[in-house]
Structures are given as structure tokens and as C-alpha cells.
Amino acid sequence: xxxxxxxxxxxxxxxxxxxxxxxxxxxxxxxxxxxxxxxxxxxxxxxxxxxxxxxxxxxxxxxxxxxxxxxxxxxxxxxxxxxxxxxxxxxxxxxxxxxxxxxxxxxxxxxxxxxxxxxxxxxxxxxxxxxxxxxxxxxxxxxxxxxxxxxxxxxxxxxxxxxxxxxxxxxxxxxxxxxxxxxxxxxxxxxxxxxxxxxxxxxxxxxxxxxxxxxxxxxxxxxxxxxxxxxxxxxxxxxxxxxxxxxxxxxxxxxxxxxxxxxxxxxxxxxxxxxxxxx
Amino acid sequence: xxxxxxxxxxxxxxxxxxxxxxxxxxxxxxxxxxxxxxxxxxxxxxxxxxxxxxxxxxxxxxxxxxxxxxxxxxxxxxxxxxxxxxxxxxxxxxxxxxxxxxxxxxxxxxxxxxxxxxxxxxxxxxxxxxxxxxxxxxxxxxxxxxxxxxxxxxxxxxxxxxxxxxxxxxxxxxxxxxxxxxxxxxxxxxxxxxxxxxxxxxxxxxxxxxxxxxxxxxxxxxxxxxxxxxxxxxxxxxxxxxxxxxxxxxxxxxxxxxxxxxxxxxxxxxxxxxxxxxxxxxxxxxxxxxxxxxxxxxxxxxxxxx
Numbered sequence: 001x002x003x004x005x006x007x008x009x010x011x012x013x014x015x016x017x018x019x020x021x022x023x024x025x026x027x028x029x030x031x032x033x034x035x036x037x038x039x040x041x042x043x044x045x046x047x048x049x050x051x052x053x054x055x056x057x058x059x060x061x062x063x064x065x066x067x068x069x070x071x072x073x074x075x076x077x078x079x080x081x082x083x084x085x086x087x088x089x090x091x092x093x094x095x096x097x098x099x100x101x102x103x104x105x106x107x108x109x110x111x112x113x114x115x116x117x118x119x120x121x122x123x124x125x126x127x128x129x130x131x132x133x134x135x136x137x138x139x140x141x142x143x144x145x146x147x148x149x150x151x152x153x154x155x156x157x158x159x160x161x162x163x164x165x166x167x168x169x170x171x172x173x174x175x176x177x178x179x180x181x182x183x184x185x186x187x188x189x190x191x192x193x194x195x196x197x198x199x200x201x202x203x204x205x206x207x208x209x210x211x212x213x214x215x216x217x218x219x220x221x222x223x224x225x226x227x228x229x230x231x232x233x234x235x236x237x238x239x240x241x242x243x244x245x246x247x248x249x250x251x252x253x254x255x256x257x258x259x260x261x262x263x264x265x266x267x268x269x270x271x272x273x274x275x276x277x278x279x
Numbered sequence: 280x281x282x283x284x285x286x287x288x289x290x291x292x293x294x295x296x297x298x299x300x301x302x303x304x305x306x307x308x309x310x311x312x313x314x315x316x317x318x319x320x321x322x323x324x325x326x327x328x329x330x331x332x333x334x335x336x337x338x339x340x341x342x343x344x345x346x347x348x349x350x351x352x353x354x355x356x357x358x359x360x361x362x363x364x365x366x367x368x369x370x371x372x373x374x375x376x377x378x379x380x381x382x383x384x385x386x387x388x389x390x391x392x393x394x395x396x397x398x399x400x401x402x403x404x405x406x407x408x409x410x411x412x413x414x415x416x417x418x419x420x421x422x423x424x425x426x427x428x429x430x431x432x433x434x435x436x437x438x439x440x441x442x443x444x445x446x447x448x449x450x451x452x453x454x455x456x457x458x459x460x461x462x463x464x465x466x467x468x469x470x471x472x473x474x475x476x477x478x479x480x481x482x483x484x485x486x487x488x489x490x491x492x493x494x495x496x497x498x499x500x501x502x503x504x505x506x507x508x509x510x511x512x513x514x515x516x517x518x519x520x521x522x523x524x525x526x527x528x529x530x531x532x533x534x535x536x537x538x539x540x541x542x543x544x545x546x547x548x549x550x551x552x553x554x555x556x557x558x559x560x561x562x563x564x565x566x567x568x569x570x571x572x573x574x575x576x577x578x579x580x581x582x583x584x585x
Contacts, residue, residue: 007381014372098368102427105332105364107357107387276335 004108004116005123012086012124021082021128028078029071029135033143036067040144043070048150051157064141065149065165069241071136072172079176080183080208081201082128087121087187088200091272095195095279104277114272118188118265125184129177137169151241158243168245172237175254179234182257183208185264192268195279230260283310284346285435285467286331291340293326293491300326302491303340308469308484313461315478315485315499316471317577323491324471325365328439331469332362344435358387361433363441367424371413375404375423378412379430386431394430402426403452417444425453429460436460437469442477450477457481475577479503487577503571509534510550512541513566514557523560529553 012018036043040062048055091114094100103113149160160168186207190200211231214222226232236253239246286308293301301323308314318324329335331342333353342349344356369378376395383390399405402422412420421444428436438457442450458481460466472478478485479499486496495502514520517539524530524541532543532553545553550569557564 003384007384010381011370011373014370016372097370098366099370101332101334101364101368102382103385104334105357105360105362106382106385107354108385109354274336277329278335 001112001116004112005119008090008116008120009123012090012120015086015089017089018086018124020085022131024078024082025128025132025135029132029139032071032074032136033067033140036062036070037143040067044150047152051152055157060145060147061150062144063147063149064137064139064144065147065160065169067140067144068137068169069149069151071140072132072176072237079128079132079180081205083125083180083183084187084201084204086124087184088191088204089197090117090121090188091191091268092194092197092200093191096197098279100277100279110273111269114192114269118185118268121184121188122181125180126177129173129180132176133169133173137173149241153238153241158241160241160243168240172240175237175240175250176234178254178257179237182230182234182260182264185261185268189264189268189271192271192275230257233257284308285310285312285344286314286469287343287346288327288331289341291327291330291342292338293323293330293335294338299491301330301337304488304491304493306486306493306496308467310467311461311465312484313457313468313470313482315482316469316488317473317475317478317485318488319473322473322488324473324488325439326491327488328362328364328437328469328471331437332360332364333357334364354387358431359434360437361428361431361435362437362439363421363424363428364437364439366417366443367420367427369412369420369423369427372411374409374411375399375415375426376408378423379427382427383430388431390430398426398430401429401456418446418449421445422449425456433466435467435469437471439471440473441470442472442474454481507544508547508550509570510543510545510553511566511568511570512543512553512557512564513568514539514541515563515565520557520562523557523562527556529556 044062044066094103104110146162148162149165151158151160183204187200187204190203191197194200208231211229215226215229215232233253233256236250239250239253284307286306288304288306291301291304292299304323304327306316316324316327326335330337331344331349333349345359347356349356369375370381373381376399379395379398380390380392383395396405396408399408402425404419404422404426407415407419412423415423421441425438425441428438441457442453445453454477457468457470461468461481468481470478470482482499484497485499485502487494517536520539520541521536524533529543532545532549534542534544536542543553550567554564554567
């Protein structure tokens with residue numbers, strides 16, 4: 001199995017499309033950093049406009065942590081696309097290229113093929129999130145320095161002390177990786193159904209956008225179904241920036257996301273094991 | 280060749296919705312055979328090969344390879360098989376060497392760098408081993424396809440139309456390689472083709488299938504060297520020939536005629552005799568075209584498909 005995973009990772013990283021995600025983050029994050037250098041003070045002012053009369057802010061609030069937090073919030077739709085770009089190609093790409101035939105006529109089981117590809121896709125997803133963390137947090141800290149983190153949500157202002165932030169980010173990125181793994185699993189499932197990689201990428205994005213829109217509509221019916229949409233839990237990394245951290249809610253979100261991964265993978269495995277290879 | 284069955288297929292059936300691609304097919308390939316699997320395009324050859332390699336599942340019937348059920352011993356069996364299925368496709372963004380290295384790593388055997396280079400040398404691609412496969416012509420991919428099939432030194436080699444896209448020299452090289460693998464390396468070869476001549480040159484046994492069912496099976500020499508030949512004589516005078524035939528014993532050998540073209544069923548040694556008979560009786564013979572019955576039959580089913 002290890003050999004198969006190595007081979008799959010080698011194939012993934014020999015493809016140009018794999019680097020689109022890394023390049024996109026490598027370009028987008030510095031652009032946000034640059035914008036924050038020039039417009040950061042204005043942004044911070046805008047964020048705190050309603051509470052400036054009640055609080056006096058001192059110290060370096062425009063710091064690497066705040067910038068990294070804002071980047072993580074704003075990339076909720078972009079990162080799924082970058083993940084789907086590779087995960088949607090994992091099985092369908094072999095069908096398009098006609099290489100299924102060579103792979104399946106080797107003395108390895110279909111379960112091994114699917115599992116190794118899936119794990120390689122999950123590893124790619126984690127590497128992408130690590131890259132995002134490096135670019136936003138590490139580079140952010142280098143450019144903007146350290147300081148307290150100001151988080152405003154639901155009419156609540158929370159200021160985290162400098163030494164109380166890093167662990168929250170590490171766990172938040174970890175959780176983001178779990179959320180993106182669900183996206184990868186969904187794209188992988190779609191990839192097992194078709195013979196062209198475009199379909200899984202578009203379908204995955206369509207599902208995510210529709211779910212996000214449904215979650216955002218403030219009508220009772222949509223709010224009722226919201227707990228059943230996995231996208232609702234992808235952004236649960238924000239819970240790490242509450243005080244106290246609601247770990248029971250985080251555990252629930254983790255289990256729901258993990259359940260989705262298991263379900264999507266199992267379905268892909270079932271489909272692939274029964275599939276006639278006609279390409 | 281001995282009596283050990285390498286491939287044993289019984290009542291194999293595969294349908295795609297309403298289309299019966301393979302219908303109750305039986306075939307046996309023995310150790311050391313170069314087995315020709317012949318049929319026109321769309322006859323069900325590739326579907327059968329895909330079932331032999333577990334790419335698709337049969338609806339009915341059984342497949343045994345090396346005496347073991349394919350369904351129950353898939354991995355063990357595939358270790359002993361090398362195959363080209365239809366057109367050879369590779370990871371175009373990787374080099375020829377890297378493609379073989381990847382396939383070698385999942386072939387169930389240790390494949391050394393030397394072995395990879397040896398195989399590339401064998402198929403005439405050693406000088407292009409670093410080139411990305413996407414830069415290869417169809418013929419080069421076909422050679423590489425053969426290379427990957429031979430890489431792990433399998434006992435059974437399944438080749439689906441291996442000469443497609445090759446120039447005459449390339450086709451000859453593949454034929455020579457098949458004969459070498461059979462005679463020197465004692466491999467069993469299952470060769471699918473829609474060209475009778477190609478099979479005739481290398482195979483010892485063969486089967487012809489059409490519309491998913493077996494039409495003819497047997498030893499190539501028996502099937503192709505049948506005593507009776509259909510011989511077409513193109514003459515200059517229909518009436519005169521008819522009169523001559525009615526007055527001689529040759530009339531009983533006549534199968535049909537269309538104007539001045541007469542088709543006879545003859546034994547090999549009778550062709551010259553009949554030709555001499557016509558000439559001595561003042562008939563001008565413009566052409567004598569012998570056709571073996573199997574070839575005739577095969578051309579007929581091929582034409583029907585076309």
C-alpha cells in the first residue's frame with residue numbers, strides 16, 4: 001500500500017494542475033498581505049467602528065495573527081476549488097488518459113487502487129493547508145509582527161493574548177484540513193462516477209456553492225436543513241477563536257465531517273469495485 | 280505445446296443493455312500456444328480480453344487461467360500475465376522509463392533498472408527512454424505497450440491488436456518478437472487480430488468469433504490448408520465455357536458463374552489441370568484466383584461488418 005501511495009503522490013506532483021493550488025495561494029496571500037500593509041489600518045478601523053466609543057485600543061492590533069485570521073475566513077470557497085481540482089482528477093484522470101487498463105491489469109486489488117489514490121488526495125489536501133498556514137501565518141508574522149488577536153463575531157469582541165493564540169491557529173488549520181478533506185472526498189466520489197475530470201470539479205463546486213447559499217438564506221426552512229449540510233461544519237474552525245472553546249460542538253463537527261469522509265470514500269470504493277472499465 | 284490449459288473459458292457472456300457483446304463463448308488455450316483470436320471489428324474480441332483481465336465482469340460463464348478461477352485468484356493470476364488492451368495509453372507527462380518503473384513496482388516482482396532498459400532495448404526505445412510519452416508516435420506507444428507487457432517476464436502474454444499503427448517493418452518486428460517469445464522463451468501468447476494473414480504467420484491455433492459467438496476453431500494449418508479451394512477463372516467466352524463444362528467432368532466442380540467469371544471448388548492439383556483444359560480448348564483464361572474457404576469466409580464476415 002505504501003508503494004501505491006508513493007506512486008500516486010509522484011503522479012500527482014508530476015502534474016501541472018497540482019501546482020495551480022500552491023501557486024494560487026502563493027500569489028493570493030501576498031496580494032492580501034500587500035493590501036493590508038497599505039489598507040490594514042483602515043480595515044481595522046472599519047472592523048472596530050461600532051466599538052471605538054466604548055474601548056481604547058492600544059498595541060499592535062494589525063498583526064500577523066489578525067491578517068492570518070482574515071485570510072482563513074475569506075478563503076472558504078477558493079480552497080475547495082483548489083482541492084477539487086486535484087481530487088476530482090484522481091480517478092477520472094486515469095479514465096480520460098486510458099491508463100485504468102494498465103493499472104487494473106496489474107496484480108493489485110481495486111480496493112488498493114482506490115484507497116491509495118484517496119489517501120494521496122488527502123495528503124495533497126493537507127499539504128495545501130500547510131502551505132496556506134505557512135504563507136498566511138508565518139509570512140504574516142514576519143511582515144506584520146506579533147500581537148493580540150482581535151476577533152469580533154456575533155456582537156462579541158474577544159481579544160486573545162499573544163501567548164494564547166498559536167495553539168488556536170494550529171488546531172484551526174488542522175480542522176480546516178479536515179473540512180477540506182470532506183471536499184476532497186466528495187470530488188473523489190464524483191471522480192469515480194465519470195470519465196472526465198471536469199465533471200467532478202464542477203459538480204463538487206456546485207454542491208458547495210448551493211449548500212453555502214442555502215445555509216446563508218435566513219428563512220426557517222433553510223435554517224432547519226442547515227445542520228444537515230456538511231458545509232455548515234467546514235467553517236467550525238472558527239470555534240477555536242471563542243472563549244471558552246466549545247469542545248463539545250467541535251467534537252460533534254469533527255465526527256460529522258469524518259462521517260462524511262467515510263461515507264463518500266465507501267461509496268466511491270463500492271462504485272469502483274463494480275465498475276466495468278471500458279475506456 | 281502440452282495439454283495444460285492456460286486459458287479455459289466456458290459459456291462466457293457479456294451484454295451491455297440490449298447488446299450481446301459476447302455470447303456463450305468457449306475457448307481453450309494450451310501451454311505454449313500462440314493462439315490467434317480472430318474476428319472483425321466489433322466481434323467481441325476486446326470485450327473478451329477485458330473479461331480475461333478482470334477489467335469487466337462477465338454476466339454469465341466462467342474463466343479459468345492457469346487452472347484457477349479468475350474471480351477467486353485474480354491477483355495471483357495477474358502476476359503471471361502481461362497484456363496490451365486495445366490502444367496503449369501511458370502517463371504522457373512521464374518518461375518511457377518512469378512509466379515502466381511505476382508499472383514494474385506494482386507488477387508483483389522486483390524489476391531492476393537493468394531489466395527496464397533491457398525491455399526498452401527489446402522494443403527499440405532505449406534511445407528515447409528519457410522522453411516523455413506524450414511526444415511518442417502511436418507506433419512508439421505500441422512498442423512501449425509491448426514493453427510493459429513483457430516487463431515482469433509473464434508466462435501468458437495477451438496482445439490485443441499489437442500491430443495496429445505500425446509500419447510494415449514494425450509489424451514484422453512484432454511478429455518476429457512473438458515467434459521468439461513463443462519458441463525461445465516458451466511463452467503462451469493470446470493474439471487478438473482482425474487480420475487473418477497476421478494470425479496465420481505466427482499462430483498454431485486459432486478461433487474466429489463474430490457477433491460475440493465462436494464460428495471456427497482449430498489448428499491454423501488444418502483450417503487454412505483445407506484441401507478444397509475456391510478458384511475463380513476469368514475467361515473470355517461464357518457460352519463456350521458452359522458448353523465445354525457440360526460435356527466434361529469439370530461441370531460438377533462448378534459452384535457459380537457470373538458472365539465470364541466462373542468459380543470452381545477444386546483441390547490444389549486440379550487448378551493447373553483445369554487451366555490446361557481451357558487453353559487446349561481455345562478458351563482464353565485472363566486470371567486464375569484461388570481463395571481458401573476460410574479466408575473467403577473471414578472476408579465475408581469482415582465485409583458484412585464494414
